[in-house]
Amino acid sequence: MAQNLTPRLQAAATLVRGGGVLADIGTDHGYLPIHLVKTGKINKAIAADIGKMPLENARKSVEQNALSDKISLRLSDGLKSFSPDDADEFVFAGMGGTLIAEKLSETPWIKDEKYHFVFQPQSRAEELRQFLYENGFQIEKEIATHEGRRVYIAFSAFYNGEKTEYTYADCFLGKLLPTEDAKNHIEKQILRLSDRYNSAALSEEESKTLFETINKLKGFTND
Numbered sequence: 001m002a003q004n005l006t007p008r009l010q011a012a013a014t015l016v017r018g019g020g021v022l023a024d025i026g027t028d029h030g031y032l033p034i035h036l037v038k039t040g041k042i043n044k045a046i047a048a049d050i051g052k053m054p055l056e057n058a059r060k061s062v063e064q065n066a067l068s069d070k071i072s073l074r075l076s077d078g079l080k081s082f083s084p085d086d087a088d089e090f091v092f093a094g095m096g097g098t099l100i101a102e103k104l105s106e107t108p109w110i111k112d113e114k115y116h117f118v119f120q121p122q123s124r125a126e127e128l129r130q131f132l133y134e135n136g137f138q139i140e141k142e143i144a145t146h147e148g149r150r151v152y153i154a155f156s157a158f159y160n161g162e163k164t165e166y167t168y169a170d171c172f173l174g175k176l177l178p179t180e181d182a183k184n185h186i187e188k189q190i191l192r193l194s195d196r197y198n199s200a201a202l203s204e205e206e207s208k209t210l211f212e213t214i215n216k217l218k219g220f221t222n223d
Helices: 007-015 033-036 052-064 097-105 127-134 168-173 180-197 205-223
Strands: 019-024 046-047 072-076 089-093 114-122 138-145 150-159
Touching: 007 138, 007 150, 007 168, 019 033, 019 052, 033 046, 033 052, 033 150, 046 052, 052 072, 052 127, 097 127, 127 138, 127 150, 138 180, 150 180, 150 205, 168 180, 168 205, 180 205
Parallel strands: 019 046, 019 089, 046 072, 089 114
Antiparallel strands: 114 150, 138 150
16 A cells, blocks of 8 residues: 655655656655655655654654665765765755755756756745756746645756746746645745835845736736
């Protein structure tokens, strides 16, 4: 029986390309790689986490599911304990978009077309999208889902070396479709940006950019 996933993790699982070896960065209990191996979507996985306790939780989950031959465990700060041939697909979930972008920037070898990525930033998704646009990554698909009262965004990407021209609004919208969950997410971003827009410390250029961005996001929520 496959590991039951929460809506948040199910969204990430849906975007996984499949086959090969997956590295789950910030694995926590290891539920995602367990599900993907048991459903046959991936062949093997590396469950990685910066914390010893989460990794111990993952070890217990892997052993309880008799998957020690398919899922290995690795203590790692981002991708620092990985080499280019360890995996061909990477999932980053459970950390902020700013931190994910930082971890990617520390690892030059990820700029290779053989890799596939799934991201689920817990905050500041716009900063991660901006990093991807500026560094030759293409966003494929985005999914918005809710778990409890919170909306989660997941998106897949790959590298092809082509930088993407973007507006500030693009960093918030990505390739989201105007579903109810996506609209709820964007409405929260509008509130956050509106607070910034009303700040007296902004330059004229910053005010103009925020004004245009807020209006574009409002257009998305009205679709």
